[in-house]
Amino acid sequence: MAGISFELRKVLREKTISAIFKAFGYSFALSSGPYVITILSLIISYFLSYDIIKQKLVLTQFQVSITYLVAFSLIYTGFSQLFFTRYVADRFFEKDYFKILPNFIGILVLNMGPAFFVSLLFGLIFISKYTGILYTLFFSLTFTILVGIWIINIILTGLKSYKYILFSFFIAYLIFIVASYFLASFGLNGLMFSFFLGQSVLFLLLLLYFIYLNYSEKIVEFDFLNRNRIFVSLIFTGFFYNLALWTDKFVFWFNESTSTPVIGPIIRYSIVYDIPIFLAYLAISPGMAAFFLKLEAEFASYYERYYDAVRKGLILQKIYEYGDEMIEAARAAILDTIRIQGIFNIVIIIFDKFIFDIFKIPLIYLPLFHIMLLGTYLQLILLSLFALFFYFDRRKESLILSITFFSLNLFFSVVTVILGPYFYGYGFVLSIFLTVIISILMLRRFLYEIHYHTFMLR
Amino acid sequence: MEVLIDKSKKIDVLLIAEGTYPYIRGGVSTWIHELVTGIEEINFGVVFLGSRREDYTEIKYKFPENLVYLLVTYLFDETEKPKPEEIEGDRKVFEYIEQLHKWFKSEEMPELPNELKKLDFYTDFVKYSDFLYSKRAWDFITNMYVKYALDVSFIDYFWTIRNIHAPIWVISNVAKRVKEFDIVHSPSTGYAGFLASLLKNHHNKPFILTEHGIYTKERKIDIINADWLKDKRLIFQREAGEIDHIRNIWIRFFFSIGKFIYNSADRIISLFNDAKEVQIAYGADPSKCIVIPNGVDIDGLLPLVEKRPDPYPKVVGLLGRVVPIKDIKTFIKAMRITVDKVPEAQGWIIGPTDEDPEYYEECRNLVEALELQDKVLFLGFQNIKEILPKISLLTLTSISEGMPLVVLEGFAAGLPCVTTDVGSCRQLIYGGLNEEDIKIGKAGEVVPIANPQKLAESYIKLLTDENLWKEYQKNGLERVKRFYTKKMFLDNYRLIYKEARDGRNII
Numbered sequence A: 001m002a003g004i005s006f007e008l009r010k011v012l013r014e015k016t017i018s019a020i021f022k023a024f025g026y027s028f029a030l031s032s033g034p035y036v037i038t039i040l041s042l043i044i045s046y047f048l049s050y051d052i053i054k055q056k057l058v059l060t061q062f063q064v065s066i067t068y069l070v071a072f073s074l075i076y077t078g079f080s081q082l083f084f085t086r087y088v089a090d091r092f093f094e095k096d097y098f099k100i101l102p103n104f105i106g107i108l109v110l111n112m113g114p115a116f117f118v119s120l121l122f123g124l125i126f127i128s129k130y131t132g133i134l135y136t137l138f139f140s141l142t143f144t145i146l147v148g149i150w151i152i153n154i155i156l157t158g159l160k161s162y163k164y165i166l167f168s169f170f171i172a173y174l175i176f177i178v179a180s181y182f183l184a185s186f187g188l189n190g191l192m193f194s195f196f197l198g199q200s201v202l203f204l205l206l207l208l209y210f211i212y213l214n215y216s217e218k219i220v221e222f223d224f225l226n227r228n229r230i231f232v233s234l235i236f237t238g239f240f241y242n243l244a245l246w247t248d249k250f251v252f253w254f255n256e257s258t259s260t261p262v263i264g265p266i267i268r269y270s271i272v273y274d275i276p277i278f279l280a281y282l283a284i285s286p287g288m289a290a291f292f293l294k295l296e297a298e299f300a301s302y303y304e305r306y307y308d309a310v311r312k313g314l315i316l317q318k319i320y321e322y323g324d325e326m327i328e329a330a331r332a333a334i335l336d337t338i339r340i341q342g343i344f345n346i347v348i349i350i351f352d353k354f355i356f357d358i359f360k361i362p363l364i365y366l367p368l369f370h371i372m373l374l375g376t377y378l379q380l381i382l383l384s385l386f387a388l389f390f391y392f393d394r395r396k397e398s399l400i401l402s403i404t405f406f407s408l409n410l411f412f413s414v415v416t417v418i419l420g421p422y423f424y425g426y427g428f429v430l431s432i433f434l435t436v437i438i439s440i441l442m443l444r445r446f447l448y449e450i451h452y453h454t455f456m457l458r
Numbered sequence B: 001m002e003v004l005i006d007k008s009k010k011i012d013v014l015l016i017a018e019g020t021y022p023y024i025r026g027g028v029s030t031w032i033h034e035l036v037t038g039i040e041e042i043n044f045g046v047v048f049l050g051s052r053r054e055d056y057t058e059i060k061y062k063f064p065e066n067l068v069y070l071l072v073t074y075l076f077d078e079t080e081k082p083k084p085e086e087i088e089g090d091r092k093v094f095e096y097i098e099q100l101h102k103w104f105k106s107e108e109m110p111e112l113p114n115e116l117k118k119l120d121f122y123t124d125f126v127k128y129s130d131f132l133y134s135k136r137a138w139d140f141i142t143n144m145y146v147k148y149a150l151d152v153s154f155i156d157y158f159w160t161i162r163n164i165h166a167p168i169w170v171i172s173n174v175a176k177r178v179k180e181f182d183i184v185h186s187p188s189t190g191y192a193g194f195l196a197s198l199l200k201n202h203h204n205k206p207f208i209l210t211e212h213g214i215y216t217k218e219r220k221i222d223i224i225n226a227d228w229l230k231d232k233r234l235i236f237q238r239e240a241g242e243i244d245h246i247r248n249i250w251i252r253f254f255f256s257i258g259k260f261i262y263n264s265a266d267r268i269i270s271l272f273n274d275a276k277e278v279q280i281a282y283g284a285d286p287s288k289c290i291v292i293p294n295g296v297d298i299d300g301l302l303p304l305v306e307k308r309p310d311p312y313p314k315v316v317g318l319l320g321r322v323v324p325i326k327d328i329k330t331f332i333k334a335m336r337i338t339v340d341k342v343p344e345a346q347g348w349i350i351g352p353t354d355e356d357p358e359y360y361e362e363c364r365n366l367v368e369a370l371e372l373q374d375k376v377l378f379l380g381f382q383n384i385k386e387i388l389p390k391i392s393l394l395t396l397t398s399i400s401e402g403m404p405l406v407v408l409e410g411f412a413a414g415l416p417c418v419t420t421d422v423g424s425c426r427q428l429i430y431g432g433l434n435e436e437d438i439k440i441g442k443a444g445e446v447v448p449i450a451n452p453q454k455l456a457e458s459y460i461k462l463l464t465d466e467n468l469w470k471e472y473q474k475n476g477l478e479r480v481k482r483f484y485t486k487k488m489f490l491d492n493y494r495l496i497y498k499e500a501r502d503g504r505n506i507i
Helices: A003-012 A017-053 A056-093 A097-126 A133-158 A162-186 A188-213 A232-253 A271-283 A285-311 A316-350 A352-358 A363-391 A395-419 A426-448 A450-456 B027-038 B091-106 B119-125 B128-133 B135-148 B154-177 B190-203 B215-225 B245-264 B273-281 B328-341 B357-369 B384-390 B405-412 B425-430 B435-440 B452-464 B466-483 B486-502
Strands: A260-263 A267-269 B002-006 B011-018 B044-050 B067-074 B181-186 B207-211 B267-270 B289-291 B315-319 B346-350 B376-380 B393-396 B417-420 B444-447
Touching: A003 A017, A003 A285, A017 A056, A017 A162, A017 A188, A017 A271, A017 A285, A056 A097, A056 A133, A056 A188, A056 A232, A056 A260, A056 A267, A097 A133, A097 A188, A133 A162, A133 A188, A162 A188, A232 A271, A232 A395, A232 A426, A271 A285, A271 A316, A271 A363, A285 A316, A285 A363, A285 A450, A285 B154, A316 A352, A316 A363, A316 A426, A316 A450, A316 B135, A352 A363, A363 A395, A363 A426, A395 A426, A426 A450, A450 B135, B011 B027, B011 B067, B011 B190, B027 B044, B027 B486, B044 B154, B044 B190, B067 B154, B091 B135, B119 B154, B119 B190, B128 B135, B128 B154, B135 B154, B154 B190, B154 B245, B181 B190, B181 B486, B190 B207, B190 B245, B207 B245, B207 B486, B267 B273, B267 B486, B273 B289, B273 B425, B315 B328, B315 B384, B328 B346, B328 B357, B328 B452, B357 B376, B384 B405, B393 B405, B393 B452, B405 B417, B405 B425, B405 B466, B417 B425, B417 B452, B425 B444, B435 B466, B444 B452, B452 B466
Parallel strands: B011 B044, B011 B181, B044 B067, B181 B207, B207 B267, B267 B289, B315 B346, B315 B393, B346 B376, B393 B417, B417 B444
Antiparallel strands: A260 A267, B002 B067
8 A cells, every 4th residue: 555655665675877877757647647638638539529529619628527526526525535545544544444435335325316416406407408307417427427427537536546556547548538539429428428337437446446455344434524523624625625726717607708618507617718827737747746756755754754753752853853854855846846846837938839739839928827827836746735735734724724715716717817818827826925935834844843733732 | 520419418427539439449449438337436538539530430438428519620630620711810829939949959848838728729819720721820830840850851841840839729719618527537648638738737637647658658659659740851861770860759749638638637547557657757747647547347258267177278368459569579589489289278269360360360370380270260250258268378478558458357357467577467466456455365477478499388377286276266356356356446546536626635
């Protein structure tokens, strides 16, 4: 399970440039792989089916549908993601392994059941009269499956089953691409079905693997709702964190002047905003890989060493020493992420026109893309800081920060929409910038007093 | 902290039981139970101070009518702690504490300063959460560590500091909330005595202390032998016989609160003379110290004297659990020597064998090795009234005792006793309560500990010389009737309570 850190450290031990690239590539695949696979598959299927369908509206309808499904399923599972990961981690710590599988099934049922009915109801009211009942059914089935996928995905990520996740995403999206090529002639329903098919395969692959990893005599249990075992703050942290990530997009989608309706009045997209921001997200994957590498290969071992020193009763001087080195490793992880992504961003800016040409994107989006690049760059830093807060189990800070991020993002995005096109994107950048500053101050304050927290307040 | 019994009656005497009554059976618990049951006209309240909730099961005693109040609390229980929160802590408070500490460290064996004797100090000045969670407390602990304990495992140091201090606040909390009472009576020093002292100082009520053992001394032995306090230094890092810093903290702590308790108590009662001398050596004011021995219910035992066959059976009985502290092995070895001289002699070990199965096994192996299978018998638990007439000599070979009631019970049942020289045994057997007591004469023999030869000599003497045996029997009966009856024990405490309530000396 903890094999990834070990493997990365082993590769890095060679101390050659090629070893570093190897480790970096490996980290890249494991950290951003599923996400990159998803976006690339959607782009590939777009080009493949364009020749068959030849109707831009249908393709846009499909892409926007998927974006909606992903966004809302992530926010929907936001409530469960963190607190259930914590539940599983605690059971692991207690070696109460038999509790894991039945409660996992429990949380799946609790999420997927309502997800199906809520999305079906939503579809029947707002969508079905524009696209038909079959589309609505695929819409809510896909939503339900996605909900399941996010939950298994976060637990398996927590268990560090990165390689298997990557493998499953690869298979699933391959199936999606192939299916969409053959079913594109059925129009929107064909595309929706191919996506649903791919996701179902993904869900099954992940689910079967999880069942294979765990054992239990019981099928389903709701012990995770036990008042003594629930961390309420994590429920809200997870929700606001996921909501905050999408807030600026929602603002642009649901504002008349920045968006276009695609299916009925409810499903909309923002031509000016969506393309630059998704490209900008794609651009931060090297930084994510860098952070992943630093965190897993370096920070994790310093972290373990510090808490081992505390537990095993070393003298205070050693505890201070290991604490300092751990803080140094945390700082290095953040700074190296900033450096590597910084260099990569400069490269992208140099070649921006070239990249836009490849994807056949109009150059009019270029200025907004540059702003978004800065925004996602900052968001990468924020993600890294959040990862550290979670590592140190700083629940209070995490909750404050996720709510801050959400509120600022909502406020500034609304302001920029009101101010007009010249300001688009700046709201997003400013909100993240402020949240990053607050996070850094909080992290500094905590790390400065880490020994006090470790001993006095646990 | 919870109140389990409150009959809404006035509490005359509040007893503080540390880890004993009513949850754990044993010497002190029996003593409390007999006191409460025996003095019916007085209403008792009990405060039970346990370690952690999970260390206790159910209440082991049937409460008498006059037990009107029971409060239980757990000194090391997580539920007694306030919720963790990040707090700064008051600079002035910690500067003051630093002064206290400096002074505390400078003294050889320090006495508690006056501020610390007041309840408000713990409830208003330094709060529990300040101690547990404040940043200043953390800085303070780490500074002390750097100054005095740099080579000690930090987590052990940290938890020692916490565990020593934490009960103080739990106790202060009890002291604040306990119901009104007339007299507080603690059967030990330690945390119970500390609570009693705070109550005395806060409510200005009389405080009576009865010590069954010498708490400070026992804690010192416990602490030196405690496995959980691992000395992590390498062997060449410490000097021979040196006690490491953490153990020293504990010992000094118990010493200084012991002294505080002695100073606060209006009466310091011990069970026998030697114990009184130790108390005085540990700092108790001699004018407060008196001896009130335990007593036995002789009415039920006296008839047993007549039931013993004549000539008396050549059986030496050891009444006690089969555990190392009773040193059963020395008894077995002494029996080997005895049987060589008196072939018909037998040794019976009467008491439960299941407490330390490993030791029991070792004892049985020793019996086999010494070929005493039909001479030394393990009888397990027996009804005392049935077994005492069947033996003619009672023995104790323990390496430590307080005031063993079994010796007194033996006297009442007409048994001379041979014991090791521990606790009050010398006083009980040779007489030592006062001049009159000494005049009665010997009721047995006292020999050094772990000395089978000397034990055997005494057994042989008493098993072969019937006249001597009869004389000792007579002396024992007289002694127990004159000085150690349960009625006397209860009357003594009636007097003590009356004296405390009236505020003058009677004894």
